Amino acid sequence: MNTLINDIEVIKTDQTTINNVDFDNLQFGHVFSDHMLECDYKDGKWHAPKVVPYGPITLDPSAKIFHYGQSIFEGMKAYKDEDGNILLFRPLDNFKRLNISAKRLAIPELPEAYFMEGLKALLKVDSDWIPKKEGCSLYIRPFIFATGKGFHASPADEYKFLISTAPSGAYFAGKLKVLIEEKYSRSANGGVGFAKAGGNYAGQFYPTQLAIEKGYQQVIWTDDNTHEFIEEAGAMNIFIRIKDTLITAPISDRILDGITRKSIIELAKAEGLNVEVKKITVSEVVAAAKDGSLKEMFGAGTAAVISPIAGFGYKDEDFELPELENTYAGFLKKRITDIQTNKCEDPFGWRYKV
Amino acid sequence: MNTLINDIEVIKTDQTTINNVDFDNLQFGHVFSDHMLECDYKDGKWHAPKVVPYGPITLDPSAKIFHYGQSIFEGMKAYKDEDGNILLFRPLDNFKRLNISAKRLAIPELPEAYFMEGLKALLKVDSDWIPKKEGCSLYIRPFIFATGKGFHASPADEYKFLISTAPSGAYFAGKLKVLIEEKYSRSANGGVGFAKAGGNYAGQFYPTQLAIEKGYQQVIWTDDNTHEFIEEAGAMNIFIRIKDTLITAPISDRILDGITRKSIIELAKAEGLNVEVKKITVSEVVAAAKDGSLKEMFGAGTAAVISPIAGFGYKDEDFELPELENTYAGFLKKRITDIQTNKCEDPFGWRYKV
Structure with missing residues (x-):
């Protein structure tokens, strides 16, 4: 059943995979939470994002991401404090930088509310995925790539913005x-x-x-x-x-x-x-x-x-x-x-x- | 029914789209032939390519192509002469350059036979797609991209090599x-x-x-x-x-x-x-x-x-x-x-x- 969180439509999975995850031995960016935020650009505008079950993306072989490298991303982390609050660190700076990257890569800039409200809705839905162990966090990966078709070397006319999250341990091991x-x-x-x-x-x-x-x-x-x-x-x-x-x-x-x-x-x-x-x-x-x-x-x-x-x-x-x-x-x-x-x-x- | 051409397995489509194509008014790289060559790298090696119906690619949202830009391509053209022979231009040079690109992008190099025999089988299957009009050709797009999963910024462990073709007119219009x-x-x-x-x-x-x-x-x-x-x-x-x-x-x-x-x-x-x-x-x-x-x-x-x-x-x-x-x-x-x-x-x- 669909619900609304922060005005974002949420379609929940009926099969959580959280019980397969060993939260005591997390690698970096290796297992992915149950849901993702999905938002499409077509007909000249970004359409309202949805929280959907984490799952495969289907693209035409001529999608420009495969040919001309139009892709940008951000990296963020979410933490949970002792009272169970979900905490981010300077998230608006990530949003602004995403749009700076977008402009340079000729990708249409994203509305702030789609990023921020979408992200918050996603974190609320997958709040159990935020690791509590010291040194661990929920790594957040917002990214945009070109889905528009064609072999002409020019900017795509369609894009996809996704946020996926991964409970993660340290990025580097050892000295x-x-x-x-x-x-x-x-x-x-x-x-x-x-x-x-x-x-x-x-x-x-x-x-x-x-x-x-x-x-x-x-x-x-x-x-x-x-x-x-x-x-x-x-x-x-x-x-x-x-x-x-x-x-x-x-x-x-x-x-x-x-x-x-x-x-x-x-x-x-x-x-x-x-x-x-x-x-x-x-x-x-x-x-x-x-x-x-x-x-x-x-x-x-x-x-x-x-x-x-x-x-x-x-x-x-x-x-x-x-x-x-x-x-x-x-x-x-x-x-x-x-x-x-x-x-x-x-x-x-x-x-x-x- | 599957057949073999040049030792390459061929799975033919039962629904050609060639009758939808206006061969007198071809844009560049805009419509795609019925088949494509598909070849996967996993478990440390490239596996035998197949000619398959042109169709969508399904990827995990964490596939590294979306995040870290591991993608390379080539551009080639096929022509048909008056006797109906299919002609390429210096195709081995494209193959060699694809592997030069692969090495620099940390993508595993492709065996020559998979490229050359795969390409030839594909062109034989879709030979009707080669335009005969002067100034037109069948544009050929070999490309490789990272399908392996994970948010760690390191080379993928899985890749896909595809060849898709598009009957095409001139790249530039006008002066x-x-x-x-x-x-x-x-x-x-x-x-x-x-x-x-x-x-x-x-x-x-x-x-x-x-x-x-x-x-x-x-x-x-x-x-x-x-x-x-x-x-x-x-x-x-x-x-x-x-x-x-x-x-x-x-x-x-x-x-x-x-x-x-x-x-x-x-x-x-x-x-x-x-x-x-x-x-x-x-x-x-x-x-x-x-x-x-x-x-x-x-x-x-x-x-x-x-x-x-x-x-x-x-x-x-x-x-x-x-x-x-x-x-x-x-x-x-x-x-x-x-x-x-x-x-x-x-x-x-x-x-x-x-």
């Missing part, structure tokens, strides 16, 4: 070693690097595989012209602590405006840490590693939260980072996680109760 | 005006610009829309660092004739190794034309337009064949190309089309009889 890239690139000036576009990820897989074969888990991308400036890690923005200064690259048309990144900058400043948003070169990082002033490196992103980097490779040389007792990474991760999970005050107004 | 890009970019050094990856196309749509709003049909991409070097047009490589020299940019990791492009270079050389493969700057082209030494510009690609450019825009200035009686574009287009359609000898061995 994180990264390779600073000298040959391959993630994005171009004037390109789509700032957008969460599918194609940005596929292009990273092969260089990342090469890095994995050498014993690293991730690549740190550098600018495509000189390979001298640190950019981002594809799934994370990068922070570098030299002495007591925390440095991260400014956003640009090549670098994603990460929500965790900007929250860390604000949080660190509020906590009185010295934060500099500036271009930083590989040479500076290597020199700091050599003279001992390089104290920490960490990645920051929704999926990875704050992931400390244990060491990095560059031009066939390996550099280990010191094992400090009190790290900025640890301090900031606890602060941001406490805010996200309602374990402390939220002076920034980031927490969002569904 | 072609192009805009030389000064802000946006198509590809990065060390990126995926040389691959036929879906994401390369989506990134071009928005800048192309801006160009269309200004009265152009296509963008000529320049390098992302200086915007001074002419690269390609996204759907075509670019040739520029200054006086009696035909110039095109060398291929690189940013520029597609176009099969029409390299055929034109060989053909023009064999015909005694002066051809130079070298970097050419926007300043050179603008200066040549101003002093009258710029005789022709044209795009070259499988879909567009050879498309003469009537004029270009750069920095708010418009340049018209002269209307010559005997053009290299016209001469080379006739030569290459005659070879493709078996109207003349083929000294290069490019024509391929199915």
Whole structure:
């Protein structure tokens, strides 16, 4: 029977799969909740979204997603506090960024209410899927792709917006070693690097595989012209602590405006840490590693939260980072996680109760 | 009933749609033939392809094609000569390039026999779909995309390879005006610009829309660092004739190794034309337009064949190309089309009889 939640039509599944899920041993993004939000663009407009049972998508073989890569996505997380409240973190920023990505990929922008009310209705329906275990969360994946048909290389006339959720554990397992890239690139000036576009990820897989074969888990991308400036890690923005200064690259048309990144900058400043948003070169990082002033490196992103980097490779040389007792990474991760999970005050107004 | 053609299993449709098609008024890539080739990668290998009725593809919402842009494709054309022979043009080059794209996008490479024998079986089954009208052809779209599931940003473990075909007319209608890009970019050094990856196309749509709003049909991409070097047009490589020299940019990791492009270079050389493969700057082209030494510009690609450019825009200035009686574009287009359609000898061995 159909119901309405937040004015969103809900068609419930009659077969939950929640009892098959081992909530004590969650991988990242591997099992999917019972429902999804579905919303179609056709005849020149987005039509009202519905919560429907999670299930297969059927497309024509000429659907443009298969040919021309028109796809964008977001990553978010939902938590449950001790009182059972469902909590999000800066969800409007994800919505706004989705539309920034949409514009660059020539995808029609989505109305805010379809995103926000649709998301809230979905979370209410699948609220039992939100893990309670520390370090776990319900990973939320809003995404849009081109369903319109035809082999002409031009924007599609039809699209699908979906939100699917997955109860998830940590994104990275074990110590994180990264390779600073000298040959391959993630994005171009004037390109789509700032957008969460599918194609940005596929292009990273092969260089990342090469890095994995050498014993690293991730690549740190550098600018495509000189390979001298640190950019981002594809799934994370990068922070570098030299002495007591925390440095991260400014956003640009090549670098994603990460929500965790900007929250860390604000949080660190509020906590009185010295934060500099500036271009930083590989040479500076290597020199700091050599003279001992390089104290920490960490990645920051929704999926990875704050992931400390244990060491990095560059031009066939390996550099280990010191094992400090009190790290900025640890301090900031606890602060941001406490805010996200309602374990402390939220002076920034980031927490969002569904 | 299932049959075997070229050792490929064929499952025929019992409902042809060929009688709905107006073969005298074909658009490009708009109607699709009765059958398609389908081939799946799972459990670590590609499984034998089948010719099956053209029909919908069903995917899990977490299929990686929707999220991480792992998709590549090729473009080819089939012709029928007066004796009813089915003809392809350098098909092995498309196969090889598909695997070059596959490697860069971390997609498992495809066995040659699955591509070639599968394609031939498909064309034999749908041979009635090959248009006979001059300027028309059966456009062939081989493509591979990630079907494996999960929200982790890593290569999929399952893929689908399809070949679908579409009886098609001309790609461009009317006079072609192009805009030389000064802000946006198509590809990065060390990126995926040389691959036929879906994401390369989506990134071009928005800048192309801006160009269309200004009265152009296509963008000529320049390098992302200086915007001074002419690269390609996204759907075509670019040739520029200054006086009696035909110039095109060398291929690189940013520029597609176009099969029409390299055929034109060989053909023009064999015909005694002066051809130079070298970097050419926007300043050179603008200066040549101003002093009258710029005789022709044209795009070259499988879909567009050879498309003469009537004029270009750069920095708010418009340049018209002269209307010559005997053009290299016209001469080379006739030569290459005659070879493709078996109207003349083929000294290069490019024509391929199915």
